Amino acid sequence: MKTNLNRIKKDIEELSKFNATPGQGLTRFSLTEEDRGARNYIKNELLKLGLEVYEDPAGSIFGRKKGSDDDLPVIMIGSHFDSVKNGGNFDGPAGVIMALEVMRVLTENNVKTKYPIEFVGMIEEEGGRFGSGVFGSRAMAGSVSIEELNNNKDNEGISMAEAFKEFGFNPDDINNAKRNPEDIKAFIELHIEQGPVLENREKDLGIVDFIVGLYNLKVTIKGRPDHAGTTPMNMRADALVAASKIISHIPNYAIEAGKGTVATVGALSVKPGAANIVPGEAQFTIDIRSKNKSCIEEVKNKVIELIQKETDASGLDVIIEEMLDVKPVKMSEEIIKSFEKNADSKGFSYIKMLSGAGHDAMVMAGITDVGLIFVPSKDGRSHCPEEWTDYEDLQKGIEVVYNTILDLGEVL
Structure with missing residues (x-):
């Protein structure tokens, strides 16, 4: 193999320290x-290769290897x-290390290509801090605004604009992260499967088609906080009771839509959040997924x-x-055939x-040809500390x- 297994292992382990x-x-x-720690590690490794390293206004890291044209x-x-929060070391970083290792092998073997090649490492794909995911790719697609x-905002009330400014970026420049589709020939992502199929079927790879x-919706219901002991039941404006009635119907809506449609309420917060206070506010998220757009619309409208x-x-x-x-998006047939070959x-x-699962690839498919390849996940686990992919499988x-x-x- 051209790639270096020990180097791949070292990169995953080094990134996990941040x-x-x-x-x-x-x-x-x-x-x-x-x-910042992970960012500096990645940039330093790219700079060692003599690449043109830069960051766009959305916080994505790029390392460009020039083409002959x-x-x-x-x-x-x-x-x-x-x-x-409390995830694993492979979800995302596996694809970042893929790109870093590919750039290394191209460089150390003095491979010259007609087309330029760019490494990209993106942030906020998970939406873990600010709640709106696939951020870096959406910015490149021109789907992010200063608004x-x-x-x-994060759980501490810090807006993304404030966080960008504090980190050293100018949020007012966000529109400059947009890329011209004519300037991108293709986008290729590698990801762990995050499911059990490849391991159960004893396959090395999954080629996503x-x-x-x-x-995603965020719903905030506002009632009135009152004393839990002195407020009669018929005089309450209980936000959580209303939220619970809504949430209980959502799984059935997905089942009724069929065709593999799924719907999840994955986050719920209640304020003031005390045992002796009637909930004055309930906020929850709704995640709807399907390969059929009409099914998503059906569930959304019912909700x-x-x-x-x-x-x-x-x-x-x-x-x-x-x-x-x-x-829903279809992957490039040309790239699929190249993967297979x-x-x-x-x-x-x-x-x-x-x-x-959603990935940056699904957003990038709106502006260029896209390929996505999966490697096995141990026991199908992901988004948890037990998440694991054997390094040999990643290689x-x-x-x-x-x-x-x-x-x-x-x-x-």
């Missing part, structure tokens, strides 16, 4: 000191380096109708915020599969991407 919760899984939120559109490879940066659509019905009946105020709306040449087994995915880059980049 962690706010040692011993309790990986927590690396965007625009934090942990982000550097005016041609770039081939972009990478993923994200932020994490969920979003001002409105999206479709990514589900993803729709919004129910929210309005329940809050109107209870005399409560409600705020409904759309956090994310990404359509290179996996066959290496003797790696693979299957074509659907991605039920196989990196080898296939490397050879696909040789195909797309047109080696001289």
